[in-house]
Amino acid sequence: MKDLGNSSRRYNSGEEDYSGGRLGTRVVSGSEYTREDFGSGAGYINGTVPGDRYAGSTGKKNRRAAENPDYDPGQDLGQDSKHNPADFDTPAGNTDENLDVPILDREDDSAAYYSYEDEQRARERRIRREKRKLEERNRRNRQIRFRITVTVCAAAALVCVIGGAGFFILRGGSFGDLFRASAAEESSMEAVSGSDVSASAEIAEMPASDGASGTASENSADANASADVSEDGTDELSDYQFKETDSTITIPDLSEDTGDPSYVDSKYVVLIDADTNEIVAERDPYEVISPASMTKILTILTARNNLTDDQLNDTFTITQEISDYTYSNGCSVAGFEEGSAIKVEELFYGTILPSGADAAAALAYYTSGSIESFAQLMNEESSKLGISKTAHFDNPVGVYSEDNHCTVTDMAAIMKAAMEDDFCAKVLSAHTYQCTATNQDNPDGILLSNWFLRRIEDKDTGGGTVIAAKTGFVNESGSCAASYYESNSGKHYICVTANAYSSWRAIYDHAAIYKTYAN
Numbered sequence: 054m055k056d057l058g059n060s061s062r063r064y065n066s067g068e069e070d071y072s073g074g075r076l077g078t079r080v081v082s083g084s085e086y087t088r089e090d091f092g093s094g095a096g097y098i099n100g101t102v103p104g105d106r107y108a109g110s111t112g113k114k115n116r117r118a119a120e121n122p123d124y125d126p127g128q129d130l131g132q133d134s135k136h137n138p139a140d141f142d143t144p145a146g147n148t149d150e151n152l153d154v155p156i157l158d159r160e161d162d163s164a165a166y167y168s169y170e171d172e173q174r175a176r177e178r179r180i181r182r183e184k185r186k187l188e189e190r191n192r193r194n195r196q197i198r199f200r201i202t203v204t205v206c207a208a209a210a211l212v213c214v215i216g217g218a219g220f221f222i223l224r225g226g227s228f229g230d231l232f233r234a235s236a237a238e239e240s241s242m243e244a245v246s247g248s249d250v251s252a253s254a255e256i257a258e259m260p261a262s263d264g265a266s267g268t269a270s271e272n273s274a275d276a277n278a279s280a281d282v283s284e285d286g287t288d289e290l291s292d293y294q295f296k297e298t299d300s301t302i303t304i305p306d307l308s309e310d311t312g313d314p315s316y317v318d319s320k321y322v323v324l325i326d327a328d329t330n331e332i333v334a335e336r337d338p339y340e341v342i343s344p345a346s347m348t349k350i351l352t353i354l355t356a357r358n359n360l361t362d363d364q365l366n367d368t369f370t371i372t373q374e375i376s377d378y379t380y381s382n383g384c385s386v387a388g389f390e391e392g393s394a395i396k397v398e399e400l401f402y403g404t405i406l407p408s409g410a411d412a413a414a415a416l417a418y419y420t421s422g423s424i425e426s427f428a429q430l431m432n433e434e435s436s437k438l439g440i441s442k443t444a445h446f447d448n449p450v451g452v453y454s455e456d457n458h459c460t461v462t463d464m465a466a467i468m469k470a471a472m473e474d475d476f477c478a479k480v481l482s483a484h485t486y487q488c489t490a491t492n493q494d495n496p497d498g499i500l501l502s503n504w505f506l507r508r509i510e511d512k513d514t515g516g517g518t519v520i521a522a523k524t525g526f527v528n529e530s531g532s533c534a535a536s537y538y539e540s541n542s543g544k545h546y547i548c549v550t551a552n553a554y555s556s557w558r559a560i561y562d563h564a565a566i567y568k569t570y571a572n
Contacts, residue, residue: 345525384410
């Protein structure tokens with residue numbers, strides 16, 4: 054305040070009272086400033102203006118105030134003023150709308166009329182306004198996200214309800230009941246028509262003599278037997294039909310693993326005496342499941358039965374179609390890359406040891422020209438084994454499909470047939486296999502491993518040896534496995550399990566089953 058000059062626009066009146074609209078000898082009590090320090094036009098207006106600190110920069114304003122007692126100094130803050138003091142000092146005038154132009158961004162010098170407190174209040178109002186806008190946007194975004202989540206959940210629930218209802222309506226309860234009931238119906242029709250007196254009539258009468266209802270769902274063993282009756286009424290390939298006996302054991306269903314060495318987690322189990330075709334132990338052995346990659350056992354059996362020994366030495370080039378099929382279904386692979394020329398024999402090992410979908414699909418294309426036509430050959434093979442009533446396959450890999458299914462008992466029959474073929478048995482029994490070089494990316498070839506066989510080697514199986522095995526996994530059936538075992542006494546067993554919670558659990562299940570139930 055040392056030198057305000059003629060352009061001075063505001064000053065602090067201090068503590069003293071000045072009358073007559075004129076400055077006294079001092080502006081602030083005890084200060085050294087006089088009227089002359091503020092210019093000839095400076096003056097203090099002693100009136101009703103709530104903001105006495107606003108003083109004009111010229112003498113004209115002061116003279117008007119002195120001449121007209123009703124004059125409102127707030128109407129004129131100076132020659133350059135554009136705002137009324139109410140814009141800044143009263144809550145009504147100091148609204149957000151008046152602050153559209155930032156104080157310090159104005160082109161004129163009207164910013165000089167603002168005090169530091171005015172600027173602070175304006176800044177705080179802008180901050181509050183922006184904060185309210187941000188909160189409103191966040192609120193709307195939360196509402197939108199909530200509505201989307203509710204809509205998606207409702208749609209998913211509706212799809213599940215409709216899908217589940219349709220499934221049970223179409224299936225009539227469960228896969229097993231449906232197929233066994235179908236088998237019983239066909240057997241009864243054959244018996245009534247008299248197409249076969251010796252086989253069909255016996256099957257139709259057997260439940261009645263035992264006091265049962267005669268339906269396949271009440272006697273799963275009879276349903277399994279009726280499924281193997283051929284059109285001419287004779288039993289086909291009885292070597293692949295298994296029977297329960299008085300000594301057949303039902304594996305107890307324990308709720309949790311308590312450390313019992315006989316604990317078996319898998320939901321579906323069958324243990325077959327491969328020498329007598331008797332069922333040694335079981336747990337829901339006739340329930341239809343998705344066999345997952347255990348399907349590949351039938352894949353190599355079908356390919357082997359449709360190829361000559363010379364064709365095993367041929368080569369097959371992996372195509373883009375095979376690669377696309379493999380990766381689009383998220384399958385495990387042997388590692389045969391597109392454009393690689395692979396020996397057909399190595400495709401068998403690539404199908405079983407690493408469970409390679411690329412190798413299985415390549416076998417299908419080489420054998421019959423397409424996956425669909427190869428699936429027809431697979432179903433013809435299952436028909437020869439007498440399991441076509443409950444087993445059906447639509448791809449050589451084991452990709453989940455409602456049309457790709459069988460029971461663990463059906464898979465035991467497939468495993469037995471494969472082990473009776475020397476070449477298939479050799480493939481299923483290999484712990485590792487070294488493929489030849491295919492291209493520059495694999496100059497040393499590919500080492501394939503059967504990890505089930507390698508991991509069960511040191512497990513306690515009761516003294517015998519697990520000779521061959523194939524695993525599988527899909528979400529619908531959990532971890533699955535089929536294995537072939539030779540006991541110390543020289544007896545042979547086939548074990549098939551499904552729906553274990555992990556691949557390691559499937560290994561421990563097979564070890565426990567062989568140790569507990571195999572002689």
